[in-house]
Amino acid sequence: MTSLLFVGGGSIGHIAPAVAVARALTKLHPSLTVHFVCSMREEDEAFLLKEGIHPTCLDAPRLSFGFPWKFYRAYRRSLTLLDTLHPKAIFSKGGYVSLPVCFAAHGMSIPIILHESDAVSGYANRLVARWAADICLGFPDSAKRKIQPHITGNPVRPGVDVGNRTEGLRLTGLSGNRPILLVMGGSQGAEALNAFIRTHIDELLAFCDIIHLTGPGKTGVQERRTGYWTRAFAHEEIRHLYAASTLALSRAGASAIAELGANGIPSVLVPLRGAAHDHQCANASKAKESGGCMIIQQRDMERTLLPKLRSLALDSALLQTMGTKMRTLTSPDAALQIAKVIARHLAPDE
Incomplete structure (x- = not known):
């Protein structure tokens, strides 16, 4: 054989x-x-x-x-x-x-x-x-x-782009009446993104609900908050979480970009600098050319990320346009x- x-x-x-x-x-x-x-x-x-x-x-x-x-x-x-x-x-x-x-x-x-x-x-x-x-x-x-x-x-993994929004809302307990921000740092998580969410959770929840995938061994917001759902990692259920999400905050790994693209999720990418020839910065630059995502450098997160997420979450027309363009990043x-x-x-x- x-x-x-x-x-x-x-x-x-x-x-x-x-x-x-x-x-x-x-x-x-x-x-x-x-x-x-x-x-x-x-x-x-x-x-x-x-x-x-x-x-x-x-x-x-x-x-x-x-x-x-x-x-x-x-x-x-x-x-x-x-x-x-x-x-x-x-x-x-x-x-x-x-x-x-x-x-x-x-x-x-x-x-x-x-x-x-x-x-x-x-x-x-x-x-x-x-x-x-x-x-x-x-x-x-x-x-x-x-x-x-x-x-x-x-x-992309089979079936990752055929999730069910209703099932995603059931899994997370979110209402679906507000924009939903998906936060993920790749399979190993991103402590910088996790720390940002922990620090700004109240300001973020003022305008969106949050699905937060922290990565194994990493933590999100410890206190129970209405509109906030967190897990270390998602396997089969990831497709439903994608389906429920309005926009994403993510590192710029190639697989993450491909899956976000397959689901047409407008994204803000925070590339990890210094890793393997700065491949995430190169990935983010290529992805940005589509018009479906934006880049914020980690050093600028405290200054620019919160207002950027707020303006995106509240602009449904821009989100729709970016979502369509995001799909061009997948094959x-x-x-x-x-x-x-x-x-x-x-x-x-x-």
């Missing part, structure tokens, strides 16, 4: 799109067996288990003093895994966990298909791109590569496009 190995992790932003691609690929090739490799983060494995996928968790290193030895151990384990599974190809979503697996696959002449979600590549993806047989991009770029990339857009068939690229590397009978 033909098998394919998916690798990525370190954040749900790597894993959720890979799951979408796996679903699309197995629809094209029902007899295909897929196996996932993720990081040691509990959140990565938990997400995949909820999707019915039992992954291999690889202790891959980030750059640190012990990197050479830890990388060698991860590389040796990757060799063993590849020798056991005999995958026809590797689909890499990038990040540090992909590097030892793809290095081992390259040495074994196993084709690698890389998907780069962000507008600018980090170190790991720049290396993996040198070995890749095919490269798919979430955003068009001008980087020079040895092969011509496929501009596929960023896939509804991105997962299928990527699946078709991968399929070229499978056995003829698959």
Whole structure:
């Protein structure tokens, strides 16, 4: 039986799109067996288990003093895994966990298909791109590569854009009679956004209700407030929360932008600076070109964020226009496009 190995992790932003691609690929090739490799983060494995996928968790290193030895151990384990599974190809979503697996696959002449979600590549993806047989991009770029990339857009998890507003209101207990602000900092949360909500909760609740996803291990407003609902993370219910939301305050991860775009949610993006070649700043700049979102830098939050959110929440015409433009940031068939690229590397009978 033909098998394919998916690798990525370190954040749900790597894993959720890979799951979408796996679903699309197995629809094209029902007899295909897929196996996932993720990081040691509990959140990565938990997400995949909820999707019915039992992954291999690889202790891959980030750059640190012990990197050479830890990388060698991860590389040796990757060799063993590849020798056991005999995958026809590797689909890499990038990040540090992909590097030892793809290095081992390259040495074994196993084709690698890389998907780069962000507008600018980090170190790991720049290396993996040198070995890749095919490269798919979430955003068009001008980087020079040895092969011509496929501009596929960023896939979103299946069903994330078909939520029910009534169910979202039931889950949160919100009335739906006022604008609803969705606050999310990605799968790992954003303490700067959380702190802003805690500090300005009364001023915010004066003009909107709030759905606040804090991220695992992080806290929102502790006191019970009418019009405020918080959870660390949302899985299946996220689609209903999207459907109930009027506008969003978010970091600028590629997957977050794609899901907000798929749901047509006008957004204020606060990119995380200094992370992996400032990829969030590049993502936010690309997204802003659509007209569906605005950018506020973290250093300017205290001065400009509250009045910006207030003016947006109370301008229904602008929200409608921005929501329509936001949808241009998503590619509804991105997962299928990527699946078709991968399929070229499978056995003829698959």
